[in-house]
Amino acid sequence: MKKFIYFLLVFSAIVFLTINKSIAQPCNWAGWSGTNYPTIPCGSFSANIAVGSGTYTYFTAYAGVSYTISTCGSSFDTQISIYDANPAWTYRAGNDDNGPDCGGTPASVTWTATYSGDHIAIVNRYNCQMHDFTGVSAILKFRKNTSPCTTQTTSTWTGAYGSNWFDVCNWTNCVPGTITDANIPSGVTQPIINSPAVVNTIIVNPGATVTNNSSLTGTQ
Numbered sequence: 001m002k003k004f005i006y007f008l009l010v011f012s013a014i015v016f017l018t019i020n021k022s023i024a025q026p027c028n029w030a031g032w033s034g035t036n037y038p039t040i041p042c043g044s045f046s047a048n049i050a051v052g053s054g055t056y057t058y059f060t061a062y063a064g065v066s067y068t069i070s071t072c073g074s075s076f077d078t079q080i081s082i083y084d085a086n087p088a089w090t091y092r093a094g095n096d097d098n099g100p101d102c103g104g105t106p107a108s109v110t111w112t113a114t115y116s117g118d119h120i121a122i123v124n125r126y127n128c129q130m131h132d133f134t135g136v137s138a139i140l141k142f143r144k145n146t147s148p149c150t151t152q153t154t155s156t157w158t159g160a161y162g163s164n165w166f167d168v169c170n171w172t173n174c175v176p177g178t179i180t181d182a183n184i185p186s187g188v189t190q191p192i193i194n195s196p197a198v199v200n201t202i203i204v205n206p207g208a209t210v211t212n213n214s215s216l217t218g219t220q
Helices: 002-022
Strands: 030-037 049-051 056-059 064-069 079-085 092-097 107-112 117-123 138-144 155-156 178-184 197-199 201-204 214-217
Touching: 030 049, 049 056, 064 079, 079 107, 092 107, 117 138, 178 197, 201 214
Parallel strands: 030 056, 155 178, 178 201, 197 214
Antiparallel strands: 049 138, 056 117, 064 107, 064 138, 079 092, 079 117
């Protein structure tokens, strides 16, 4: 009987650890990593930054835009927790193992922002460990995914990747659509429309131009 009870206890502990290992619960933080990513690269990952367990990093995200935050390449088991900075410390997403960027124990998460502004990425060792004194850092990197906006928002033209209106990397948020207000500033490479485009509304600022070789339709 004692052996049977012992077996049940061991079995229960294994099941508990397995279940909790597979669930990415929100983790807390111990300190700021000292790094801020106000502009996340479009379609490719940012440079790797080294972060300790329990540190958080600020980054800027825009409503309706998809991002991937990754610790793939880290040498130990990591967790990621994503929070809004405003409203303060509201948990939004997380991952423990086998995220979209890589398999195994390094964490990665793909998530769509619900507001524009500062956000926070927290990296921990497995089971939300903080104050890691091993001297080994995790790798943290960010990517803006090339996907359309899914909420009402304003997208500002940057011209960072040329004049193609339909290149998402030329916009702060997304290629404008029926729910998107387009803002065209001056002083950058100006957009060219070579196939039918649609916006909710558009503002072409003084000194800016839109070369329309096809059609541009506004829903308002």
